[in-house]
Amino acid sequence: MPTSQQDGGGERLFHGGAGDGDGDGAAVAAAARQVWVPGPVIVGAGPSGLATAACLKARGVPSLVLDKDATVAASWRERTYERLRLHLPRGFCELPLAPPFPPGTPPYPTRDQFVAYLDAYARAFAVEPRLGSRVRAASYDAAIGFWRVAAVDEAGGAGETEFLSRWLVVATGENAVAAWPAEGVGAYRGAVMHTSSYKRGDEFAGKKVLVVGCGNSGMEVSLDLCNNGAATSMVVRDKIHVLPREILGISTFGLSVFLLKWFPIKWVDALLLIFSRLILGNIEKYGLRRPKIGPLQIKCSTGKTPVLDIGALKKIKNGEIKVVPAIHCFTEDGVEFVNGCREDFDAVIFATGYKSNVPSWLKEEEFFSESDGFPRKAFPHSWRGKNGLYATGFTKRGLQGTSYDAAMIAADIARRWTKSLAGPTAAADADHHETYIAN
Numbered sequence: 001m002p003t004s005q006q007d008g009g010g011e012r013l014f015h016g017g018a019g020d021g022d023g024d025g026a027a028v029a030a031a032a033r034q035v036w037v038p039g040p041v042i043v044g045a046g047p048s049g050l051a052t053a054a055c056l057k058a059r060g061v062p063s064l065v066l067d068k069d070a071t072v073a074a075s076w077r078e079r080t081y082e083r084l085r086l087h088l089p090r091g092f093c094e095l096p097l098a099p100p101f102p103p104g105t106p107p108y109p110t111r112d113q114f115v116a117y118l119d120a121y122a123r124a125f126a127v128e129p130r131l132g133s134r135v136r137a138a139s140y141d142a143a144i145g146f147w148r149v150a151a152v153d154e155a156g157g158a159g160e161t162e163f164l165s166r167w168l169v170v171a172t173g174e175n176a177v178a179a180w181p182a183e184g185v186g187a188y189r190g191a192v193m194h195t196s197s198y199k200r201g202d203e204f205a206g207k208k209v210l211v212v213g214c215g216n217s218g219m220e221v222s223l224d225l226c227n228n229g230a231a232t233s234m235v236v237r238d239k240i241h242v243l244p245r246e247i248l249g250i251s252t253f254g255l256s257v258f259l260l261k262w263f264p265i266k267w268v269d270a271l272l273l274i275f276s277r278l279i280l281g282n283i284e285k286y287g288l289r290r291p292k293i294g295p296l297q298i299k300c301s302t303g304k305t306p307v308l309d310i311g312a313l314k315k316i317k318n319g320e321i322k323v324v325p326a327i328h329c330f331t332e333d334g335v336e337f338v339n340g341c342r343e344d345f346d347a348v349i350f351a352t353g354y355k356s357n358v359p360s361w362l363k364e365e366e367f368f369s370e371s372d373g374f375p376r377k378a379f380p381h382s383w384r385g386k387n388g389l390y391a392t393g394f395t396k397r398g399l400q401g402t403s404y405d406a407a408m409i410a411a412d413i414a415r416r417w418t419k420s421l422a423g424p425t426a427a428a429d430a431d432h433h434e435t436y437i438a439n
């Protein structure tokens with residue numbers, strides 16, 4: 001953690017880098033509380049932030065990781081349900097430079113196993129984020145060539161600190177905040193929650209529950225509710241692709257990655273759909289209409305993930321999970337669907353996805369879009385902006401995208417770091433190079 005020394009009215013601090021112990025360098029300006037960070041500031045201590053810090057560390061670059069929550073990987077620890085497992089095989093979910101999951105880990109690790117993996121990863125690279133530090137605002141100060149990152153101490157004690165750094169890595173994730181339908185729930189009086197708060201189904205035993213949305217969250221939460229004795233309905237308002245998680249004993253994802261090395265995406269999609277039909281049957285008769293475009297093509301062009309079925313489909317087929325159409329409006333005790341039918345529900349669980357929170361704190365609109373909070377450039381160009389701004393974990397490619405970003409960002413910053421140590425002329429050359437590449 002940083003050292004601090006009182007100097008006149010203001011506090012001047014120096015941060016020695018994550019896990020590097022107390023700092024020993026010069027301080028910067030004399031505002032209320034400012035900390036100069038020699039390496040990059042990374043906002044977010046999820047898989048993306050941890051992987052970037054680890055890759056930087058491996059190249060000898062210190063960094064400061066900030067997270068608003070009290071633990072690393074809080075999205076996984078706090079905002080997922082208990083029975084969640086990774087839906088991609090563990091080999092596709094490992095972070096860079098780390099040994100594989102420990103022996104005995106199942107092919108699809110549980111949430112707790114993944115959290116333990118992330119804890120061990122942070123420990124192995126001695127990444128020690130400054131936790132409970134919520135970034136309220138960040139902006140580039142062109143006059144001094146530094147990012148000003150204002151972070152609030154969530155516990156209240158330390159107030160607000162402004163971190164100053166040459167480099168800012170945005171690692172707050174694609175799933176930073178729950179997305180709710182703009183219409184709200186009107187006069188509805190039952191229980192309402194989002195899947196990010198859903199933990200387990202036992203509190204819903206014997207209740208009538210409506211799950212709104214049929215992505216992987218909607219499907220898996222519906223299955224969990226059903227397994228816990230809730231009478232479950234799931235809103236399917238549009239076309240969706242449901243694929244078996246495995247085909248002929250091979251993970252559908254792994255098989256796709258392999259086939260894509262040899263065949264065009266359209267052929268691979270066609271093959272996936274043939275196998276899905278053979279394994280899952282005709283799912284259209286259960287209200288699950290397939291889009292015309294194939295699942296991988298949709299994933300690539302929009303980022304929308306196909307459902308990888310872990311058992312919900314069986315429950316849909318046997319009627320335990322009831323597929324219902326879009327909601328027209330909420331009533332006091334339930335909903336009216338677009339087909340005019342009304343039904344009462346004890347609880348409504350929104351499985352309506354997530355949003356980036358970047359526009360709420362990053363004062364920059366050239367690289368990040370203010371409308372969706374994602375980099376304007378898509379993978380594989382989404383990792384670097386201008387003036388030392390980087391983004392990791394915004395590729396819509398899961399943890400594999402995270403690993404790619406982390407490696408690219410660390411290599412790029414390490415090159416500039418080395419030049420900055422070599423002196424101002426070399427550092428200016430590095431910046432010139434950045435402009436050249438970016439344009």
Ligand SMILES: Cc1cc2nc3c(=O)[nH]c(=O)nc-3n(C[C@H](O)[C@H](O)[C@H](O)COP(=O)(O)OP(=O)(O)OC[C@H]3O[C@@H](n4cnc5c(N)ncnc54)[C@H](O)[C@@H]3O)c2cc1C
Nearest residue numbers: 044046047048067068075086087088135172173393398399
């Ligand atoms: C339920 C679920 C299951 C998934 N399963 C898989 C899978 O099996 N395989 C796969 O490859 N991908 C999967 N993904 C997609 C993706 O890999 C994960 O969402 C992953 O956690 C993304 O990591 P991240 O670090 O980018 O974001 P997060 O894990 O969300 O981390 C972001 C961090 O930023 C912090 N933060 C946010 N705002 C601020 C702020 N203003 N100041 C300070 N800190 C802030 C948050 O507290 C959080 O700790 C899944 C996603 C979800 C939602």
Ligand SMILES: NC(=O)C1=CN([C@@H]2O[C@H](COP(=O)(O)OP(=O)(O)OC[C@H]3O[C@@H](n4cnc5c(N)ncnc54)[C@H](OP(=O)(O)O)[C@@H]3O)[C@@H](O)[C@H]2O)C=CC1
Nearest residue numbers: 085086087181213214215216217218237238305351352353
């Ligand atoms: N085991 C695992 O590894 C799991 C992984 N995940 C991953 O987490 C990420 C987020 O998934 P998820 O939370 O499912 O979010 P998604 O964004 O993937 O899905 C949201 C769903 O909600 C629907 N929806 C949105 N608004 C409404 C509305 N007003 N009425 C009805 N339906 C609505 C969408 O339908 P439409 O298409 O019509 O907009 C879509 O089907 C994904 O990457 C997913 O793969 C999630 C759960 C488990």
Ligand SMILES: O=C(O)C(=O)Cc1c[nH]c2ccccc12
Nearest residue numbers: 088253299305306396397398399
């Ligand atoms: O969980 C997710 O949504 C992911 O991003 C993982 C993922 C990346 N590419 C895919 C293709 C099909 C299914 C899941 C994924």
